[in-house]
Amino acid sequence: MTWQSKKPILVAFCALLLAIGILWLLAVQVSKSYDTEINRIQSETENIGIAAEQELIGKLELIKIKQSIAAEKIQPILDNGKLNANDTEKLKTVLEYFLTQVKDSRAVGIINSSHEILSSVSTDDQDLLSASIFVPSKTDAVEMFSANGRSNIYISQRLDPTSEESASILSAINANQLIKKISILKNNKQASIFLFDKDIKPLKKNLEKINITNHLAAFQSFIQSNQQSSSFTINSKTQSTQINLRRVGDSALYIAIFNQNESNLSTWKNNTIFYIIGCILIQGFLLQILYSLARAKRMNQTLFLKETKLSASETRFRQMIEAMPIGLILARRQDNLIVYINKPAAKILDMPQASALSKRAFSIYSNEMDFTSQTNHVFESKTSQSIECILKKNTGEPFWANISISMVDVADTQTLLIGIVDISEQKKLEADLKHQATIDHLSGLYNRAHFINSSNKEIQRIQRHKKNASLLMLDIDHFKRVNDNHGHDAGDLVIQIIALTCQETLRDIDIVGRLGGEEFAALLPETSAHEALNVAERLRIAIEKRAIKLKSGQIINITSSIGVTEVTPNDAIIDIALKRADLAMYSSKNNGRNQVQYFDTTQE
Numbered sequence: 001m002t003w004q005s006k007k008p009i010l011v012a013f014c015a016l017l018l019a020i021g022i023l024w025l026l027a028v029q030v031s032k033s034y035d036t037e038i039n040r041i042q043s044e045t046e047n048i049g050i051a052a053e054q055e056l057i058g059k060l061e062l063i064k065i066k067q068s069i070a071a072e073k074i075q076p077i078l079d080n081g082k083l084n085a086n087d088t089e090k091l092k093t094v095l096e097y098f099l100t101q102v103k104d105s106r107a108v109g110i111i112n113s114s115h116e117i118l119s120s121v122s123t124d125d126q127d128l129l130s131a132s133i134f135v136p137s138k139t140d141a142v143e144m145f146s147a148n149g150r151s152n153i154y155i156s157q158r159l160d161p162t163s164e165e166s167a168s169i170l171s172a173i174n175a176n177q178l179i180k181k182i183s184i185l186k187n188n189k190q191a192s193i194f195l196f197d198k199d200i201k202p203l204k205k206n207l208e209k210i211n212i213t214n215h216l217a218a219f220q221s222f223i224q225s226n227q228q229s230s231s232f233t234i235n236s237k238t239q240s241t242q243i244n245l246r247r248v249g250d251s252a253l254y255i256a257i258f259n260q261n262e263s264n265l266s267t268w269k270n271n272t273i274f275y276i277i278g279c280i281l282i283q284g285f286l287l288q289i290l291y292s293l294a295r296a297k298r299m300n301q302t303l304f305l306k307e308t309k310l311s312a313s314e315t316r317f318r319q320m321i322e323a324m325p326i327g328l329i330l331a332r333r334q335d336n337l338i339v340y341i342n343k344p345a346a347k348i349l350d351m352p353q354a355s356a357l358s359k360r361a362f363s364i365y366s367n368e369m370d371f372t373s374q375t376n377h378v379f380e381s382k383t384s385q386s387i388e389c390i391l392k393k394n395t396g397e398p399f400w401a402n403i404s405i406s407m408v409d410v411a412d413t414q415t416l417l418i419g420i421v422d423i424s425e426q427k428k429l430e431a432d433l434k435h436q437a438t439i440d441h442l443s444g445l446y447n448r449a450h451f452i453n454s455s456n457k458e459i460q461r462i463q464r465h466k467k468n469a470s471l472l473m474l475d476i477d478h479f480k481r482v483n484d485n486h487g488h489d490a491g492d493l494v495i496q497i498i499a500l501t502c503q504e505t506l507r508d509i510d511i512v513g514r515l516g517g518e519e520f521a522a523l524l525p526e527t528s529a530h531e532a533l534n535v536a537e538r539l540r541i542a543i544e545k546r547a548i549k550l551k552s553g554q555i556i557n558i559t560s561s562i563g564v565t566e567v568t569p570n571d572a573i574i575d576i577a578l579k580r581a582d583l584a585m586y587s588s589k590n591n592g593r594n595q596v597q598y599f600d601t602t603q604e
């Protein structure tokens, strides 16, 4: 794996770390906010507790004060030692007055140390009877009992605080009414206040809201600890409850404040969940964007590298084809327009590279048909084709070239790749060699070998078409004398003049050659023996009449002896006919030279 391929993974990893970091920060922030919220609720709960406790203490104190006032009036009555009917009435009057003065007071009575009710005034006797078992252990005491579906707070005070045998004034106060009047209950809808005694018997009405049995253990441990107050938190899935337990002064009454923050906390919790989900989604998007950016950057870099490589490769390729000795042309297949030409091609075609770009590929051919047939072959065979043909330069000058065409794809465009090699020199050399191989250098006529080759081909044609031809064999008379008398150069000149005379006298289609020395031969296609004899006679006369002017200025005349024979389809090769013509020619020599003799094949 390369660094480039690792990079996006590293970027994604860093982004993930960043996301985890942000989530961690968020979690820390959430935790802090939660703690702050809990602290706030705790102190709020505690404040509610303190306020409720103070209010309750105040109310109880007020009752005690009223009890003290009543006790001062009752004390003298009891001090008589004997309660007569008049005293009993007085006692009841004081107690009734007390009952009217203390709100929510259900009953009030005087109880002696033996639990006997000496006198009582009550809205319902049950309230006081149920409390008759209550024996004040101290000078004064506050207790709470629930009996017969009624909850009362019992407040007792010894009429004589100094004597343990003293009777007590005992008041039963409607606990539910009392707790209702604690003003804080009205102001704080979240908080619930419970009043309970050391046996943890809460007021019945309070039970409707909260199941206190879940908290019994906590309540018991608080009561046993003898602490004045204690706070703790109970969390459930949907809500958090702050609980503050307080002892009401030094009495046997306790209050519990349940501060439920369901709505606040759940809103806060929902918001937090919303923010966390939002944060996760944003992180997801962020990761995706980072990954996409990293990927795009890597692709760009890869593309850039590839382009750089491609550009370098293209430059190398261009330099290479520019430096090639072969001319190269690229032309669009669609319209044959030349789109590229290298320097050698421009040089071969004798045109500037720039001006070649406006031309069509076929315009460099002398014959556009060569281009058409060549490209058609390439399209059909899907292979390259190389031919030798004549192209033309920018000036219009024709030249031989080897031109090859193949199809290539250049930038998704079908393109003709045309290679040009100038073979003018090679063609010239070939022509020279051919000339040397076929032409007699002195006379300019065919040499013996080529005459025989050409004549044999003509014989095959004669055989195919069942046609006749005639053969002439010519030998210069007394040629040795020319050499001897005028020199070898004069002899050469005579040979050249005789060759010229042959060419002038005979037709273009006739095959004329110098067989050697001063001996010539001519094959006359589609010529009868009669016609051949006439031609031979004309030739003989033309030679005879030709005055040859030597370099020395001397003019000489030459004669020739000619033998004629007919070439028939029976002649397998020219040599057979040559022998007959040779015999006829020798016949001319023997008969005195400067004449034409015919070899009659019928004589054979």
Ligand SMILES: Nc1nc2c(ncn2[C@@H]2O[C@H](COP(=O)(O)OP(=O)(O)OP(=O)(O)O)[C@@H](O)[C@H]2O)c(=O)[nH]1
Residues within 6 Å of the ligand: 442, 475, 476, 477, 478, 479, 480, 481, 483, 487, 488, 489, 490, 491, 492, 495, 516, 517, 518, 589
């Ligand atoms: N100048 C010159 N002479 C040649 C050439 N080839 C052959 N000869 C000469 O041609 C002469 C031929 O002579 P001969 O064969 O005796 O024949 P002739 O003198 O023509 O006599 P007849 O054929 O009997 O009429 C020789 O002297 C050769 O040297 C040539 O290319 N140039």
